[in-house]
Amino acid sequence: ATALVTGGTSGIGAQFARQLAAQGHDLVLVARDVERLNATAAELYAAYGSNVETIVADLADRAAVVRVAERIEDRDRPIQTVVNNAGLGVHAPLDAPDSSVHERAFDVMGRAVLLLSAAAARAMRARGTGSIIVVSSIQGWLTTGSYSAIKSWVTTFAQSLAVEL
Numbered sequence: 001a002t003a004l005v006t007g008g009t010s011g012i013g014a015q016f017a018r019q020l021a022a023q024g025h026d027l028v029l030v031a032r033d034v035e036r037l038n039a040t041a042a043e044l045y046a047a048y049g050s051n052v053e054t055i056v057a058d059l060a061d062r063a064a065v066v067r068v069a070e071r072i073e074d075r076d077r078p079i080q081t082v083v084n085n086a087g088l089g090v091h092a093p094l095d096a097p098d099s100s101v102h103e104r105a106f107d108v109m110g111r112a113v114l115l116l117s118a119a120a121a122r123a124m125r126a127r128g129t130g131s132i133i134v135v136s137s138i139q140g141w142l143t144t145g146s147y148s149a150i151k152s153w154v155t156t157f158a159q160s161l162a163v164e165l
Helices: 011-022 034-048 062-072 100-127 146-164
Strands: 002-006 026-031 052-056 081-084 131-134
Touching: 002 011, 002 062, 011 026, 011 034, 011 081, 026 034, 034 052, 052 062, 062 100, 081 100, 100 131, 100 146, 131 146
Parallel strands: 002 026, 002 081, 026 052, 081 131
Antiparallel strands: none
């Protein structure tokens, strides 16, 4: 089985990748940094023998998200598990004159989760099997700014998708 992990080269995403590889999964890792992707792929192959495909993608870029979604829906190379993990911190007040940090955060942790989960749901429903994991945060239960608001949306979205499926 093959698992796709966004943000799979560091933090929680890298741990997901290691655990999935240890369980015998092949992987598709999605991240922005090609050198870290290549290093992580080599590490996972050496440690677990997992075949690792890499996709260089900035999930703030809608076109890049669409490319990843197309890979998820590739019928000839099915993805059994999708882990929506990519994220970033948001360190700006909600009323900042430049809202770009908030927009980027929502693009990566909101829009990408929406589009990639929807692609996974379509592909998995057609096959009759699969798993979608959405990484959120306890921060979603707090009212501490943009990050917590996005994570609240992510949690509600994931629960709603689970009910729908």
